Amino acid sequence: MDLSSINPILLLASLMVAATPIMLAAIGELVVERAGVLNLGVEGMTITGAVCGFVVAVATSSPWLGFLGAAIGGAVLSLIFGILTQLFLSNQVATGLALTLFGLGLSALMGQGYIGIKAPEFPDWYIPLLGDIPVIGPIVFQHDPMVYVGLAIVAGVWAFLKYSRAGLILRAVGENHEAAHALGYHVVRVRMLAIMFGGACAGLGGAYLSLVRVPQWTEGMTAGAGWIALAIVVFASWRPGRLLLGAYLFGGVTVLQLNLQAAGAAIGVEYLSMAPYLATIAVLVIMRAGRAPGSLGQSFHASR
């Protein structure tokens, strides 16, 4: 094994790219869970976003429109989950699983004619001045725009939850839906909007995989990214700041194991590929999760 072939600057730079899809999917789910809804369909929405984004981007040869299409695709799929859990009061765990199974099938069907096609080019930004800083420049300031869009969304969610009135209402709905209802807030409406935001973010994360990271469409290409995003929300104790940390930690493990594979580590490729999943389990065990939102996973029915 040749460890010197691993360039630390490149490693850290690709860490930011590897973390972005998980971060996008996780920040959406964080908002959903803060509103008191547990959507286990992240994997299904992510892969649907991946295929929607790819199809739109190939058709229009514009990655930006691809990302828009992915967000819409993810949001539409999440709407199924929203209608079932909010209006038909179905079990959220079961419905989320159904959404994942359905999304995997749907994406396979939609992506049939697109296997082996290359996604349109999505050039990296070169931010002048900041990009010229040695070491930090290439690590932080020479990526494609979606890396920064992702960071902006995380910052936006943080500010929204902490400082805005709407964010306060969303948290109230998630902490105690009976009380929020008694105060006159529309629990179901707030949750529907949160669920759709979560779907859109998961879609963006998926499209980042199919348009930037890979960039191709293959069946089942998300390989559990949506589930890891769910784990990161728990790890983050439902706080956006720690979510960022979790996403980068996970990105680091992924990139490191890929680099070790390339460097010809003595460990088998299969065992290195297990690393991200094992790391996720380890993190879930070691990190004592904070308190979950009070109404998380419970159906709300306005009986009075």
Place this chain on the structure above:
Amino acid sequence: MIMLEKRPQPSRGWIFATPVVAVLMTMFFGALLFAALGQDPLVTIRTIFLDPLFSEFAWFYRPQLLIKGAPLVLIAIGLSFGFRAGIWNIGAEGQYIVGAICGAAVGLAFYPMESFIIFPLMIIAGAIGGLMWAMIPGVLRVRFGTNEILVSLMLVYVAEQLLASMALGALRNPDGMGFPGSRNLSQYDSAANLEIIAGSGMHWGVVTAFIAVILAYIALSRHIFGFNVRLSGQSPRAARFAGVNPGKLILICMGISGALAGLAGLFEVAGPAGQISIDFNVGYGFTAIIVAFLGRLHPVGILLAGGLMALTYIGGEIAQSNLGLPIAAIQILQGMLLFFLLAVDVLTNYRIKFGRERTA
């Protein structure tokens, strides 16, 4: 204005009617989907749901029904205990894989010795393999409060990598000219999971599935364990007052589902699949979740639901070869079935009222 009013008791009629309504709705919307894909909807529905049973080649497909249904029923029976108690093991696919690896490894270790003891040993190894894999999320949940949904699911991906490593490494057929995959167990008499009656599809896994249904029925309706499981699901607090140890219940439920999933994997690898290969698992562990819910988490219901799901698998294959229907369409159909079931289920617990709400 349409309102929902909670029923004092779940409607008994709807408990039985919802799966039927869900299947009919899935057929209808499935037909729309097939029409959108440019197929003749009626022909496609007939090909999927009726041809495996009644066409001129049905003699070939009917045994398949048992072969495909057995792993689904076995896994779903195991899952139903946990699901009833609010313990969500959704990593059955991983336990299925590890059970197959452990069972096959024991069988291959004895090759080419012939003895009647080998197959029973493999069965035990398969069950233990699945059990141990399920104990990881179980123990972590009890000991550290880790979310068992996420851990069991992560372990599916780990198991898939383990499977690849076994097929390419430790268990690879030494006489296989370097191709991935193990020796074919179905051609190794002492380890083969053969049909008990030739041509019927009735192998030992099918027998085990039927036994599991009966035992699960007795456990759930006639034994204190089943009562504790149901009580914990409906009211965890009441269960604790009644002296149910939640940690023990989690471990038992995870253990049962893991062992049954492991058994399903062993019977598959020693029979229909024949060998450990990279693409050995085909998603039975996930489809079994649908089977468990469609069967209302009831052993008899699961048996029927497993048969129906097996039907869609076989019908889907026929539709793929005869009509060129993409196999992903069947996956969508199965997902849709679960959606409709969950949606219609609202009628079990709620009554629909029309008209304006009167304020008291």
